[in-house]
Every structure is written in structure tokens, then in C-alpha cells.
Amino acid sequence: MKLSVRMTLFNFICLFALTILVFSILYGFSRKSILASEEEDILRRSQVGGMKMMHGFMARGRTFPGDFLAGTWDNQTFRVIQNPWDLDPRLWKEGMIERDGEHFLFISIERAGEKYLLGKNVSTSIRSLERIRIVAWYLIPVLAGLVLFIGYFLTEYWLKPLRELNRALYKMSSENLSFRFPVASTLDEIEELKLALNKMLHSFEQGYFIQKRFVSNVSHQLRTPLSSIIGYIQMLQRWGDENPKIRKEAIDAIEKTAQEMKELTENLLSLSRAGHITEVKNIALEEVVKSIIEQWQKKNPERLFRLLVNASP
Structure with missing residues (x-):
């Protein structure tokens, strides 16, 4: 009814x-x-x-x-x-x-x-x-x-704004999260509901873009070590049987990359459990950059990577 x-x-x-x-x-x-x-x-x-x-x-x-x-x-x-x-x-x-x-x-x-x-x-x-x-x-x-x-x-006339709100909410999707309900100057209960819905839509829009950016960053962080592992596996398939040194280097690199992926996964799990609370701490930027260069160097041995630092001591 x-x-x-x-x-x-x-x-x-x-x-x-x-x-x-x-x-x-x-x-x-x-x-x-x-x-x-x-x-x-x-x-x-x-x-x-x-x-x-x-x-x-x-x-x-x-x-x-x-x-x-x-x-x-x-x-x-x-x-x-x-x-x-x-x-x-x-x-x-x-x-x-x-x-x-x-x-x-x-x-x-x-x-x-x-x-x-x-x-x-x-x-x-x-x-x-x-x-x-x-x-x-x-x-x-x-x-x-x-x-x-x-x-x-x-009653039908008074409930007409509610039906319009209902139809507008049904039509909403991830492509039109920027939509906002027009609010009249007569701040009755319907207009107050529109204000609350606009506030909620703003939060949804912000959360959606944060989630989208987060997924993009995570995908990038996972794609890099996975590409490195695939590169070392291909290296093993080509020269692993003939060159023990290359085999050992590839296995060590795969193990190190797998550990990094494990740490990344654990960090993501901790982040989700902590309610998106970021732990801020000091890091050795030089070591992080060197580790990244080392990964790319192993992935592309035919290229030479060099780090140039121009900063105050």
C-alpha cells in the first residue's frame, strides 16, 4: 500500500x-x-x-x-x-x-x-x-x-518531492556522483532532507574517488614486483640451467620481491583493520630509493640507472 x-x-x-x-x-x-x-x-x-x-x-x-x-x-x-x-x-x-x-x-x-x-x-x-x-x-x-x-x-501533492527524491536516487550511479538536489529557500522537512542527502552524496563522492585512487595505487604497487618476478622467471627459463650464478641471483631476487609483496599485503590488511589510520614514521629515503633502483636494474639489465641527489645536507 x-x-x-x-x-x-x-x-x-x-x-x-x-x-x-x-x-x-x-x-x-x-x-x-x-x-x-x-x-x-x-x-x-x-x-x-x-x-x-x-x-x-x-x-x-x-x-x-x-x-x-x-x-x-x-x-x-x-x-x-x-x-x-x-x-x-x-x-x-x-x-x-x-x-x-x-x-x-x-x-x-x-x-x-x-x-x-x-x-x-x-x-x-x-x-x-x-x-x-x-x-x-x-x-x-x-x-x-x-x-x-x-x-x-x-497527501499525494505533499509527497511529490519525496517521490522525486526517490526517482533521482534510483538513477544515481558512479558516473553522476556529482549530482546534488536543488534546495529551496523554504527550509521545511523536505528541504532539510535534501540538505542531508547532498551532504551524504558529497561524502560518497569523496569516498569513491579516494577508493579509486587507493585501488590504482595498490595496483601499481603490486604490478611492479609481479613484473619483476615474471622477469626473473623468464631469466631462469633462459639461462638458469646453464649459469648457476644467474640462477642464484634470480632466486634471491624472487624471494626478496615475494617478501616485499608479503609486507605490502600485511600493511594493506593492517590499514583496513585500523579504519584507514595511517602510521607516520621516519624512513631512510636513500635506502628506499636505492631499493627501487635495484629492482628496476635487475628487471632491465641492459639499461643503466643512476640516482642524482641535489639537496641540502
Whole structure:
């Protein structure tokens, strides 16, 4: 699965879950607020009704708005005062009641030492809230699909520089190690990655050329003694059987060259184990130069090699 798809799905799931959670919390809070507002309305209107009890129909000294359901307790017996909605009194209780699609909210109050159970039809408020909930449940998946669609293309757009980096890295070889990624002035995470890759490519380029030069030097150092050994072997094949002096000289030279090659190999092995740490020490330059001249003299006996030194003592 592509990285853009994984990122889009992850963001979509997180956003969808967060949206559901937030909506559920808001819905519960709105429902609670509406019911609290309806309770306040019942209390407020019941107080107004009590103030007008001398001018309206009275129930043991109290009147209530005509749309209220009202009842009281008379010697532990519940008595209905008014029931404009013909709701079965056996269903009356404090809190929310739902009957035949109608919603009623009941609260208990105490007035002048008497306890009343007052109810109100709150179906209009509940239906409005339910319509909002239904619309939201249909709207959330549509918005989620839109977010998923837009999020995928945005993720594809944001990941485009990474794909370009990937393609450029795939095309790299030893012939174009000098390539560097262009870095924009907006130093975001992608540009920082380009800077890091450019630094790494610079190190690779330097290391590659150092390795190439090292291999060239080693090849040269090995080619010289090998050529010397081959020359002495050819000398043995020509005159070794007839001239013991030449045979001995050739064998000694081959042995000496082999020892030098052994030392060179051991030095290379030590160098690789030491992590390319060079041991610096003083050497007798004259002896080294004489040894090289001696090797070339034996390899080319028909030529004369002479060392000229022009240096301060």
C-alpha cells in the first residue's frame, strides 16, 4: 500500500472518530441544555400561574397554564389536577416520558407546603433536536468522503518531492556522483532532507574517488614486483640451467620481491583493520630509493640507472 494511501486512511479514521466523538458530546450537551431550559420554563410559568390563582380556575388554591399536566398528592394518593394531553396518569413520573411519539417532561415542585408534579409536552424541541441528529448522521459520512477524497490528493501533492527524491536516487550511479538536489529557500522537512542527502552524496563522492585512487595505487604497487618476478622467471627459463650464478641471483631476487609483496599485503590488511589510520614514521629515503633502483636494474639489465641527489645536507 502506498504511503499516501496509508497516511490518508490514518488521518481519515482519526478525523472521523474525532468528529463522531465531538458530535456525540455536543448532541448530549444540547439535549441537556434544552431540557434544562424547558424545566426553567415550567418553573417560571408555574410561578406566574400561582400569582394569578385568584383570577383563574383553582385546584386547591393554585392554577397552572392550560398546556401543563399537573397533579398533586392528597393523603399519599396522587390526584390529577389537569391533563390536557390525555396521558395515562400511571405513566407520570419525574423526568422524560415518551408516549405515541410525544415527549413529556415532568418535574416536581413544592408550593405552600404542597407537592406538585408538573409536566409539559416538549415534543417540538425534541423533534428539532432529532432532526439535527438525523441530518448530522447523513452529513457526516458525506463530509468524511469529501475529506477522504481531498486528503488523498493533498497527501499525494505533499509527497511529490519525496517521490522525486526517490526517482533521482534510483538513477544515481558512479558516473553522476556529482549530482546534488536543488534546495529551496523554504527550509521545511523536505528541504532539510535534501540538505542531508547532498551532504551524504558529497561524502560518497569523496569516498569513491579516494577508493579509486587507493585501488590504482595498490595496483601499481603490486604490478611492479609481479613484473619483476615474471622477469626473473623468464631469466631462469633462459639461462638458469646453464649459469648457476644467474640462477642464484634470480632466486634471491624472487624471494626478496615475494617478501616485499608479503609486507605490502600485511600493511594493506593492517590499514583496513585500523579504519584507514595511517602510521607516520621516519624512513631512510636513500635506502628506499636505492631499493627501487635495484629492482628496476635487475628487471632491465641492459639499461643503466643512476640516482642524482641535489639537496641540502
